[in-house]
Every structure is written in structure tokens, then in C-alpha cells.
Amino acid sequence: MVDAAQNPDSDGTSGAGSAESGEVEAARAAALEQLSGIRLSIDNIDAALIHLLAERFKFTQNVGVLKAKHGLPPSDPDRERKQIARLRELALAAQLDPAFAEKWFNFVVAEVIHHHERLQSEA
Numbered sequence: 751m752v753d754a755a756q757n758p759d760s761d762g763t764s765g766a767g768s769a770e771s772g773e774v775e776a777a778r779a780a781a782l783e784q785l786s787g788i789r790l791s792i793d794n795i796d797a798a799l800i801h802l803l804a805e806r807f808k809f810t811q812n813v814g815v816l817k818a819k820h821g822l823p824p825s826d827p828d829r830e831r832k833q834i835a836r837l838r839e840l841a842l843a844a845q846l847d848p849a850f851a852e853k854w855f856n857f858v859v860a861e862v863i864h865h866h867e868r869l870q871s872e873a
């Protein structure tokens with residue numbers, strides 16, 4: 751239920767009693783219900799992203815251990831260029847901004863390289 755005192759009509763009054771304000775209130779209540787449903791899906795997607803990122807970091811950690819053990823450099827710019835090209839293509843096909851996909855990738859890889867450098871310094 752939407753509180754009329756907290757949600758005045760556009761003229762600043764409560765509009766209590768008018769048929770129009772009843773419809774506006776009902777529509778707003780329906781919108782809030784719809785919003786809750788959509789937010790449930792957003793929360794599910796955010797949870798999936800966290801799990802996927804955790805899995806990705808487990809594998810990149812394995813790569814870091816391998817690199818530290820065999821004296822390989824923490825970063826591989828050639829590999830990153832190929833990954834960026836691929837991700838930009840995927841983003842385009844999925845109607846996601848490729849510039850955003852690249853920014854996200856660079857953000858994640860910077861953290862991975864940080865981890866690899868730490869492993870290297872501990873080796």
C-alpha cells in the first residue's frame with residue numbers, strides 16, 4: 751500500500767478520495783510489485799556473477815602458481831589482446847557495449863596480474 755502522505759500527487763496534495771488518485775495509487779502499487787520481481791532477477795544475476803568471478807580467480811590463481819614456479823612473466827599482453835578482441839565481438843553480438851566489456855576485462859586482469867606479481871615475489 752502506498753502512503754498518500756509520503757507520495758503526494760503532482761500538485762502536492764494527497765488527492766484523497768478522487769477516482770483518479772485511486773488509479774494512480776493502484777498503478778504505482780503494481781509498478782512496485784513489478785519492480786520487486788525484476789530486482790529478484792537482478793539479485794540472482796549478481797549472485798551468479800560473484801560465483802563465476804570466484805571460479806575465474808581460482809583458475810587464474812592456478813596460472814599464477816604455475817608462472818611463479820617456472821619463472822614466467824605475470825602478464826601476457828598478447829593473450830590479453832586476443833581475449834579483448836574476442837570479448838568485444840561477444841559483447842556486440844549480445845548487445846552489450848564493447849567498450850564496457852573491455853573496461854570490465856581490463857579491471858579484472860589488473861587484479862589477476864597483481865595476484866601473480868605477489869605469487870612471484872613470494873616464490
Ligand SMILES: C=C(O[C@@H]1C=C(C(=O)O)C=C[C@H]1O)C(=O)O
Nearest residue numbers: 810813824825826829830859862
Ligand atoms: C591468466 C593469465 O595471466 C594474465 C591474466 C589474464 C586473464 O585474467 O585472463 C590473461 C593474461 C595474463 O596477462 C594467463 O596468462 O593466462
